[in-house]
Amino acid sequence: MAVTIPDVVAQLEGYLSLPTTIDYSQFPPSLVNGVCDDCSVLSCGCLLSENLAKQLSVPKEHFKCPVCQNKDSRLLKPCDSVRSIAKYLLSLKATLESEDTTDSHGEQAQQQQEQPNLTFLSAFNEVFTEVNRSDYNDNNYSYKSSTGTSQHSYNSRDLLQQPQPSQPSLRDETSTSPTSNSTVSSIQYIQKQRTRSSFQASNLTKLLSASPKFEKVMTHNKNSQQQQPKETNKELIFGKNFPFFRKLYQYHIHHSKFFPKTKLFINTGISPGLTRLALLSEKKFEVFSIDPDSPEASPELLCCGKNDGEYGPSYDVHRKISKEDIVRSSNFADSAQDSLELLSNWEHISCKVTENLLVIAGTRGFLRVLDLTCDGRCLYTYQCKFPIRCIDVSPDEKFISLGVTGKDKYTLVEQAFVILLRLEIEDATVDAADSVSVNESSATTNSGVSRISSTAASLFHPVTSGSSAASLPPRRSLRLTAFPFNLPYRDPITILQFSPNSRLLTVATALESRFLTISIADPSRPALVMKSQRKLDTSLESEGITDVQFFPDNRVMTLTSVAYNSVPIVIDTNITSISGTEGIAKPKLLLKVDEVGNTIHKCCASPRGDSVAYLDRSGTVYIMMCPKMGDSDNKRIVIVTDVANSYTSRESASMRFDRSGYKLYILDRKGLLTIADFTAGTVEDHSVTRCKIIS
Structure with missing residues (x-):
């Protein structure tokens, strides 16, 4: 049937x-x-x-x-x-x-008369015969039924096509063939069934499209289908180009008022998500936003400010925090007036930037946490009794680590210790006219853990005439919890580096070139899980260990040094092999990178885990690719580009790979952003150039 x-x-x-x-x-x-x-x-x-x-x-x-x-x-x-x-x-x-x-009963009776008793196989054979005799290049075919009242049109992609003039037409065949009535009726029947089926499909589409969940699923599937070919194409291009061919993008993100003079910044920073760029000078800071998926788009200024509390989206439109608000959002205790006097003369030293926060360490032991979602407004001002040597922020924005060197009160012996600050940021709905809660500060003498709470809903004094309390961005509150702990060595701390999962903290010292790994899974009880030491160099040009970076697996790391015969190395921390609660792992050397020299200031591991970027103090950027760390025979080293040189590791440029490892971002102290894109095009593209091969 x-x-x-x-x-x-x-x-x-x-x-x-x-x-x-x-x-x-x-x-x-x-x-x-x-x-x-x-x-x-x-x-x-x-x-x-x-x-x-x-x-x-x-x-x-x-x-x-x-x-x-x-x-x-x-x-x-x-x-x-x-x-x-x-x-x-x-x-x-x-x-x-x-x-x-x-439908009317008359039309139903007519349809029943037109529908013959035929099988599906006979109808398919008749249509297949007609398709073979028709021309596939004609545009449409018109057919009139025997009643002369209805007309159907089909384009060239339909099964029924218009025949050539030289071939007999369908009407001629039906007049001579004894089975012509059956043929015409079967074709009409299939056409009507096709029209009715398409109408029902449209009703199904309307029924499903009425659901918002279905719309979300269809939109997600459409976007994924569009993005999947692009990602596949990029992966193929990356496999052919990396690390030998790349396209360079360069942007001068800081525009000086005096064109011949180039401003030099003391520190730079790139956020883990590659959406924020930070430039730091002694008195000012600037933060820029960038799209990591569009390297051809230049960065735009997000916010800027000064060390006296001024902030805003630009230098023309900015606001300033009053002294009362600084005291409320700080850990100043009884000596608030003395702290404000010291704060009036402080200067910036280093900074770390994330997607939502900018942390600045300065002289006189001050540390400031700025909210990038609120035009760079100061969330908290932390004062340490001892000078801050180095800082770092965890990728999940939950911890800030401070490297401090203090003196014993009685013996006057210097001691290195780390202060771990746990951040708890909450959205605040307090308006500018509402009152501000008083700071609550408590210290626990037994455990050495101090708790500092701050409500960051404060009153602001606008500098420009166009700003008002109603135009202020929404404010957030910040709560800090401090966890100080000592190190088993008196050597000053120079580097602090969190692991990608924010559960490990690596500490490097200056004089003895020691490096340690501390587990902070429980911040109140940090545990030493790995320790080692590099070669000593007491010369004046030596800087010791200059940088430490974890690989994405949170186990392998790479170290760089500026010392005699201390080339960059890749080690396996062997943290997973620890047995017992007090066990300490001994690292294993996997690879030495002798080709880049012993004056490396910065390093950056690719999220793919098969390559590392190194920055020489002269400004030369290297990339070392090794599919398997430990196989020195298959490593490849190239020179990607040259950026501004640096005299110390703190002034050196910041580097970071994007989340796919396709692009390398470098921001130097002159405010020049360089992007090396290994997926911008093929070798035939004139904008794609070849890197200098070292080995």
């Missing part, structure tokens, strides 16, 4: 027919099957209506299954897939019934 949509619906009803209720009018009672939209699964594996299962589960949870006669069956869970199909089938059936009622 001919395949129609009502036949398909009837067959689906038979397949989806499940026990829905029990007919007690007969004796014995019998099950009534039907399409139900509340299909559920029993513990025995049978499917039936949830309403029926609840009736059978009274008064006991276990009941006799009406399908398989299992005596210990119970309701397990709903079957969502069958429910969705049943709901769609019921809606489709209702749509068909509504369409059938709107």
Whole structure:
């Protein structure tokens, strides 16, 4: 018989027919099957209506299954897939019934006369024969029915095509062929079934598109289908280019008022997500925003400010915090006036930037946490009794580490220790006219843990006439918890570096070139898990260990030094091999990078784990690629570009790979941003140039 949509619906009803209720009018009672939209699964594996299962589960949870006669069956869970199909089938059936009622009885009788008794195979053979004789290049085909009242048009992609003039037409064949009536009727029938099926599909689309969840899924699938070919193409280009071919983008993000003179910054920073760039001078700071997916777009100024509390989206529009607000959002205790006097003469030393925070360490032991989501407003001012030598911020923005060298009160012996600050930032709904809660400060003498809380909803004094309290951005509150702990050595701390998972902290010292790894999974009880030492160099040109970076696996790390015969190395910390609570791992040397020399200031590990970027103090940027760290025979080293030189490691440029490892970002102390893109094009592209190969 001919395949129609009502036949398909009837067959689906038979397949989806499940026990829905029990007919007690007969004796014995019998099950009534039907399409139900509340299909559920029993513990025995049978499917039936949830309403029926609840009736059978009274008064006991276990009941006799009406399908398989299992005596210990119970309701397990709903079957969502069958429910969705049943709901769609019921809606489709209702749509068909509504369409059938709107048609007139005369049209139904005419359609029944036109539909012959033919099989699906004969109709397919007739259509296939007609397709073979038709021309696939014609635009459309018009056909008039025997009544002369309806006309159907088909384009060149339809199954039925317009015949060539040299070939006999369909009307001529139907007049001579004894089976012409059957042929024309079968073609008409297939056309009408096709039109009706397309109409039903449009109703299904309308039914599904009414759901917002379906729209989200379709939008996500469409975006993923568009992004997947791009990512695949980039991965192929990267495999061909890296590390030998790249395209360079350069941007002067700081524009000086005096064109011939180039301003030099004391420190720079790049956020882990590559969306923020920071430039720091002795009195000012500037933060720029950048799109890591569009290297051709130049960075834009996000916010800027000064060390006296001024901040804003630009130097023309800025605000300033009053002294009362500085005291409220600080750890100043009884000597608030003395701290304000010291704060009036402090200068910046170093900075670290994340996606939402800018942390600046300065002279006189001051540390400031700035909110980048609020135009660089100061969230908190922390004062340490001893000078701060180095800082770092965890990638998850939950911890700040301070490297401090203090003196014993009685013996006057210097001692290196680390202060770990835990950040808790919350959104505040306090307006500018509301009162500010008083600072709460408490110290625990036994554990050495001090808690500092600050409500950052403070009053501001606008400098420009155009700013008002109503135009202030939303404010957030910050709570700090300090965890100080000593190191087993008196050597001053020069480097602090968090691991990618923010659970490990690496510490490097200056004179003896020691490097340690401390577990901060429990900040109140830090544990030393690895320690080692590099070669000593007491010459005046030596800077000791200059940088330490973890690989994405939080186990392998690379170290750089400026010392005699101290080339960069890649080591395995062996932290996972520790047995016991007090065990200390001994690192294993995996690779030496002799080709780049022993005057390396910075390093950066790729998130792919197979390459490392090194920065020489002369400004030369190297990339070392090794598919397997430890296999020195397969390592490749190239020179990517040259940036501004530096005299100390603190002045050196900042480097970071993007999240896919396709691009390398370098920001030097002259405010020049250099992007080396290894997926910008193929070797045939003139903008893609070759790197200088070292080995």
